[in-house]
Amino acid sequence: MLHLENMVLCRESQVSTLQSLFGERHHFSFPSIFIYGHTASGKTYVTQTLLRSLELPHVFVNCVECFTLRLLLEQILNKLNHLSSSEGECSTHITCEIFNDFVRLFKQITEAENLKDQTVYIVLDKAEYLRDMEANLLPGFLRLQELTDRNVTVIFLSEIVWEKFRPNTGCFEPFVLYFPDYSIGNLQKILSHDHPPEYSADFYAAYINILLGVFYTVCRDLKELRHLAVLNFPKYCEPVVKGEANERDTRKLWRNIEPHLKKAMQTVYLREISSSQWEKLQKDDTDPGQLKGIKGSVETVTRDTSSVITHNQDTKVHTKEHV
Amino acid sequence: MSSRKSKSSNLIQADYVSQVQRILRERFCHQSPHGNLFGVQVQYKHLIELLKRTAIHGESNSVLIIGPRGSGKTMLINHALKELMEVEGVSENILQVHLNGLLQINDKIALKEITRQLNLENVVGDKVFGSFAENLSFLLEALKKGDRTSSCPVIFILDEFDLFAHHKNQTLLYNLLDISQSAQTPVVIIGLTCRLDILELLEKRVKSRFSHRQIHLMNSFSFPQYLKIFKEQLSLPSIFPEKIFAEKWNENVQSLSEDRSVKEVLQKHFNVSKNLRSLHMLLILLLHFWFCLGNMLALNRVTPSHPFITAADLMEANQLCSMDSKGNIVHGLSVLEICLIIAMKHLNDIYEEEPFNFQMVYNEFQKFVQRKAHSVYNFEKPVVMKAFEHLQQLELIRPMERTSVNAQREYQLMKLLLDNTQIMNALQKYPNCPTDVRQWATSSLSWL
Numbered sequence: 001m002l003h004l005e006n007m008v009l010c011r012e013s014q015v016s017t018l019q020s021l022f023g024e025r026h027h028f029s030f031p032s033i034f035i036y037g038h039t040a041s042g043k044t045y046v047t048q049t050l051l052r053s054l055e056l057p058h059v060f061v062n063c064v065e066c067f068t069l070r071l072l073l074e075q076i077l078n079k080l081n082h083l084s085s086s087e088g089e090c091s092t093h094i095t096c097e098i099f100n101d102f103v104r105l106f107k108q109i110t111e112a113e114n115l116k117d118q119t120v121y122i123v124l125d126k127a128e129y130l131r132d133m134e135a136n137l138l139p140g141f142l143r144l145q146e147l148t149d150r151n152v153t154v155i156f157l158s159e160i161v162w163e164k165f166r167p168n169t170g171c172f173e174p175f176v177l178y179f180p181d182y183s184i185g186n187l188q189k190i191l192s193h194d195h196p197p198e199y200s201a202d203f204y205a206a207y208i209n210i211l212l213g214v215f216y217t218v219c220r221d222l223k224e225l226r227h228l229a230v231l232n233f234p235k236y237c238e239p240v241v242k243g244e245a246n247e248r249d250t251r252k253l254w255r256n257i258e259p260h261l262k263k264a265m266q267t268v269y270l271r272e273i274s275s276s277q278w279e280k281l282q283k284d285d286t287d288p289g290q291l292k293g294i295k296g297s298v299e300t301v302t303r304d305t306s307s308v309i310t311h312n313q314d315t316k317v318h319t320k321e322h323v
Numbered sequence: 324m325s326s327r328k329s330k331s332s333n334l335i336q337a338d339y340v341s342q343v344q345r346i347l348r349e350r351f352c353h354q355s356p357h358g359n360l361f362g363v364q365v366q367y368k369h370l371i372e373l374l375k376r377t378a379i380h381g382e383s384n385s386v387l388i389i390g391p392r393g394s395g396k397t398m399l400i401n402h403a404l405k406e407l408m409e410v411e412g413v414s415e416n417i418l419q420v421h422l423n424g425l426l427q428i429n430d431k432i433a434l435k436e437i438t439r440q441l442n443l444e445n446v447v448g449d450k451v452f453g454s455f456a457e458n459l460s461f462l463l464e465a466l467k468k469g470d471r472t473s474s475c476p477v478i479f480i481l482d483e484f485d486l487f488a489h490h491k492n493q494t495l496l497y498n499l500l501d502i503s504q505s506a507q508t509p510v511v512i513i514g515l516t517c518r519l520d521i522l523e524l525l526e527k528r529v530k531s532r533f534s535h536r537q538i539h540l541m542n543s544f545s546f547p548q549y550l551k552i553f554k555e556q557l558s559l560p561s562i563f564p565e566k567i568f569a570e571k572w573n574e575n576v577q578s579l580s581e582d583r584s585v586k587e588v589l590q591k592h593f594n595v596s597k598n599l600r601s602l603h604m605l606l607i608l609l610l611h612f613w614f615c616l617g618n619m620l621a622l623n624r625v626t627p628s629h630p631f632i633t634a635a636d637l638m639e640a641n642q643l644c645s646m647d648s649k650g651n652i653v654h655g656l657s658v659l660e661i662c663l664i665i666a667m668k669h670l671n672d673i674y675e676e677e678p679f680n681f682q683m684v685y686n687e688f689q690k691f692v693q694r695k696a697h698s699v700y701n702f703e704k705p706v707v708m709k710a711f712e713h714l715q716q717l718e719l720i721r722p723m724e725r726t727s728v729n730a731q732r733e734y735q736l737m738k739l740l741l742d743n744t745q746i747m748n749a750l751q752k753y754p755n756c757p758t759d760v761r762q763w764a765t766s767s768l769s770w771l
Contacts, residue, residue: 020611027345028353030607036648038655038717100426100436136425136486145353146397147423160718161648169485169517170392175604178646181655183754217658217699218706270705 010186031145037179040222058121063129084112127156385512390540393600424486476509484514488524500532608640653749678736
C-alpha cells in the first residue's frame, strides 16, 4: 500500500481515519459518513483512491449529474448491478422512480454472491444538491442501512457544513469527518509534484514559490492554483529558453514573471478571458488591455447594433447587468 | 526465537482485536437486537402486554410511541416483537406489516406495500377497487382462516408516523384506525414518531378513532446510569471465546470508567445530549484513536497502537466530536476572504446586524487598505468580488431574498451567518494570520 502514499499526498491522517472507519470487509460500518471540507481539498480524490485500492465494492455518484430523483436512483442501481453481475453477463437496465422501489431493488441486488458479506459503499458527491431534491431523500439515505437491513454505508461529500443539511424534525446523524485545507507547505509540495520532466524540481519549486507569493493571499483553491501554474509556466521559462538567463538566475526570472502574474490575476483568474486567449497572448506578447475578452466582444456587438435599436430598447440594453 | 514468538503473539493479538472490533462495531454501527434495554422497562412491559392482547386474545389496539431521535423507539419495538415471536403458537398465526413514512410517500404506494408484505399480490391480481377502504378491507378479508370465523391478527408498524399525517386526507391513517375500532380483524397499529405534537397533526376523524394510548421514551436516566451504560457498551460479552483476554479487557474498561478525566468528558457529553446515538459516535471515534495507524499497513488487517483503550484516546475522540464546523471552514479561507469577513463584522457592529451589500463591505475594506502600511491588500474590485462570491458559495453569507434579475450583484443585500465569537475564535487558529489583519479585527478604528 506504499503506492497509496505516493498517490495521495499530505492526507495521511484522513486516509487512516477513513481506513479505520471502513474497518474490515465484513464488519459493519457506520450507516452514514459525512465528509466536508473546502473545494479541492481532496475529498473526492482520496475517497475514490482509497475505495479503489482497497477494492471495496462501491458506487460513485455525482449529484450535480443526477439532478432528478429518477436519474440518481437508477444510476446507483445500475452501477451496483454491474458490480454484482459476473463478467460477460449483460445486465438489463433497471428503472426506478420512487425511493420505495429503490429500497426493494437494492435488497434484491445485494443478495448477489459477491456483494453478500461485505460492506457496500455508496458515495454521493456534491451532496448539497440533495437538499433541493425530494424531502425524503436525504433522511432516507442517512438511514439506508436500517431501511434495507443490509451492510451498506452511504458517504456524503460536500463543501457545506452538516448543520445546514439537517432536516427540521431531525434525522439519523451521520459520522462527520473534516478534511482540513492544505497549508502553504502542503500546497507547495503538491504543486511541485507535477513538474514537467524537462526542468529540474528545484527550478519548478522556485516558480511555485513565486506563484504562491502572488496568489496565496487571494486564493487557496488547489485546482485554480494548478491551472494558473500550468498556464504561466511557459512565460516563466521564456528567458531560459531564449538563453537570456539560466535556471539559477532567480532575480531575472522573478522580474520577468511578476508583472505577468499580476496581469493574470486581473484577467485569467477572473475568467475575463479564456485560457486559450491567455496562451495566445503570451505568444504574441500583447497587452491584455487591448484584448477584447468576452465582455469586450459583447460591447462591440451592442455598439454595432445600437444604430438599429430604438431609444427605449437602447436604454434597456445599456442598463442591464453586465454579462 | 523470541522474534518468532512475539510475531505469533502479535498475530494472536491481532485476531482478538479483530473479534473485539467486530463485536463493538456491530453494537455501535448496527442496531443489533441483542442489546440491553436501558431505563425503559416500564414502557417495554406496557408494549409487550398490548401486543400479547392482540396476538393471543384477538383485541384490536392502537398506540403511539413518542420519543426524541435516538431514544430507542425502533429498538423497543424490535425487542418486543422478538419476545412475542418466542411465545408458543404466535409466530405462525400473526402477520407483520412494516411501513415507513420516508419510503411510502403517498397512500397508493403504501397500499401496494401492504399488499406485498401480506403476500397477497396474486390474490389481488388485476382487480380494480373503487376506494382505498375497499382495497384494504379486501386484503384483510383474504387473511381470514379456512373456517372463516377468525382471521390472523396483523401488526402494523408505522415508522415516521408524522410523515403519514401529511398525506392527502390522511386516508391510510383513517382506514387503519377505522379497522382497529371496528370489529373486523384484530389489528394493532403502532406508530413511532419523534414529534410530541403528533396528535395536533391528526385530523379530527382520525384522532377520534385513535385510542390515545401513548408510550413516551424520554431518555430519563441520570449521569451515574449513563456511566454504567458507557461501561456496558464497551465491555465484551461473556460468550467471547478468549476468556482471559475478555477479562483483562473488561477490567480495563472498569478502571477507565472510574478515571476522573474520563468522567469529566462524559459529563460534558451528557450535558449536551443524553441520547445513546451520540455516545455511540464518541465510542466509534474512540475505537479509531485506539487503532491509530502509525503507518499504512498492507491487507485489511489493522493493528492498534496499544493493547487496551486509554483515557487519552477518549480525550482525543472528544476533541474531534466537539469541533466547530464553521470555524473549520473559516480556517481554510484565503487572507482576502478573511479581510472581507472582518469588514462584515465591523459593519454588523456599527449598524447592529442590518443587512449589507458587497459595495458596503468593499468600502469598509478600502478604509483598511488605504491606511498607508496596508497597500499590499490593494486588490482590484473584481478580484474582491470573486472572493465575496466564494463566501456566498460556502453559505457563510446569505442573500436576504432570492436573486432577482433587476438588481445588480454588488448591491444585493446579504446577511453574515457567523457570529463575533466564532470569527474571533477562528482568527486565533488561523495559520500565519498577518498581524495588521488581526489587529484590525479587534478594532475598526486606527489611532495612527
